[in-house]
Amino acid sequence: MQGLKAEILRGFWYMAVPGAELKPGGMTHLRMLDEPVLIGRGKDGKVFALRDICPHRGVPLHYGSFDGEAITCSYHAWRFNREGACVEVPSMVDGQRIDMSKIRCGAYPCVEQQGIVWVYFAHGGEEPSGATETPPKVPLFPEDQGPETHVKLIFPCSIDHTTYGLMDPAHVAYVHTSRWFRAKTRTVKEKTKAFEPSPLGFKMATHQVPESQTFYKILGSKVIADISYALPAIRIEELHGDRHNVVGLTALTPITDEETAFHQMFWTTLPWVKPLRPLVRAMSRKFLNQDRDIAVQQREGLQDEPKLMLINDANTQARWWMHLKDEWVNSNKEGRPFVNPVQAKTLRFKS
Ligand code: FES
Ligand SMILES: [Fe+2]
Structure with a gap:
């Protein structure tokens, strides 16, 4: 607690945004723990969080579009699903092969609880999906009740x-x-x-x-x-x-x-x-x-x-x-x- 900078703890859930700010099919982006994060809500109402950088040529994904199912990058229109996996590379022609399973932008565990969207930041070396605990919960109020x-x-x-x-x-x-x-x-x-x-x-x-x-x-x-x-x-x-x-x-x-x-x-x-x-x-x-x-x-x-x-x-x-x-x-x-x-x-x- 001396200088301008502090050690940032990993292995925790951190608050991203209030759920009310994300409409179905909507997305937003913010910097959390010095990482670029894109947060979205699918048409089905479920929230998700991706690393906000296209792995092709590095354009932030939030400049692209989201149709409620997948994000389309603004540069060459590669598409990424809500788990961060690439599902389409439009420049490919018949006969060309690419191992899509290897192209990922990266996804974070993301949950909505008591009207708050939380994102988990894994420890260094831990699987990104390594969250064991659930996010903090306020007492006396149900899981689906957001803040006043x-x-x-x-x-x-x-x-x-x-x-x-x-x-x-x-x-x-x-x-x-x-x-x-x-x-x-x-x-x-x-x-x-x-x-x-x-x-x-x-x-x-x-x-x-x-x-x-x-x-x-x-x-x-x-x-x-x-x-x-x-x-x-x-x-x-x-x-x-x-x-x-x-x-x-x-x-x-x-x-x-x-x-x-x-x-x-x-x-x-x-x-x-x-x-x-x-x-x-x-x-x-x-x-x-x-x-x-x-x-x-x-x-x-x-x-x-x-x-x-x-x-x-x-x-x-x-x-x-x-x-x-x-x-x-x-x-x-x-x-x-x-x-x-x-x-x-x-x-x-x-x-
Ligand atoms: S930079 Fe995103 S598709 Fe090329
Ligand atoms: Fe104060």
């Missing part, structure tokens, strides 16, 4: 600095100064939060939120909160009331090793949120833009490669995060199971 809102921002910094911003309690009073979220006066209070290890990460111990806070009252009289962080960069915040639930998902995807796509979504059982979606989206965007603005300032400083520091306890979560990343890399290198390095601990800080 989705906000995407591009952060001009590595996935490490972006993730750290998610788990940094000490910036909130100084960066998020809108009247929507916190009074302009920068008051900080001492907090005590218990943390424990969770699968591939850590979580704040399940706790009941203070009954005095008005916002939580809309969910019921007894509201339980669960906040967890997991590799590669997933935060799930669950507020579980006796009347209603709200679950937030933050999913970060490296675009390159120094630029990150920040996706924020949430699901709720509150029926009146639907008509207020544009307002909720605008509020989320305003809040996240404050984090982004700080990231822009930070990038300016990082250009000079300063030596940075992390302090206890306000930065302890960032330390855990780097230990988790290191353990992921080392356990894969050494071919052994991942052992979560986080120990349960209570952190104290002012925020």
Whole structure:
């Protein structure tokens, strides 16, 4: 978590796009983990992901066309199916032979779950189809229910600095100064939060939120909160009331090793949120833009490669995060199971 660049973890599912942005027969393209990726949805509704480069002469496939079954390259009209295999080379004449099974643009495992399209990036050396786990899933809501809102921002910094911003309690009073979220006066209070290890990460111990806070009252009289962080960069915040639930998902995807796509979504059982979606989206965007603005300032400083520091306890979560990343890399290198390095601990800080 020092410089401009960060190590990108492989062997994980990363969020590509919200499913609602892909119509049947539609395609889009984006850079993920510094690779060009084409995402599409067939006429049958199924999503797929291909490496967005024609293996013939290198033109990105997204310049071509998609008929809901196959992609046709814009240069010489070679056709590729949704598994990335070439199915037609129009310049061939009778009697000419070519082993089509050897011509592939490359495909990634791709699934749609809870309204999100996820793409799996295999470890180096692993079969591209090697995904064993399924993508992250938010609790309390069914597999076919998409989020109420989705906000995407591009952060001009590595996935490490972006993730750290998610788990940094000490910036909130100084960066998020809108009247929507916190009074302009920068008051900080001492907090005590218990943390424990969770699968591939850590979580704040399940706790009941203070009954005095008005916002939580809309969910019921007894509201339980669960906040967890997991590799590669997933935060799930669950507020579980006796009347209603709200679950937030933050999913970060490296675009390159120094630029990150920040996706924020949430699901709720509150029926009146639907008509207020544009307002909720605008509020989320305003809040996240404050984090982004700080990231822009930070990038300016990082250009000079300063030596940075992390302090206890306000930065302890960032330390855990780097230990988790290191353990992921080392356990894969050494071919052994991942052992979560986080120990349960209570952190104290002012925020
Ligand atoms: S470059 Fe794609 S068909 Fe030739
Ligand atoms: Fe923030």
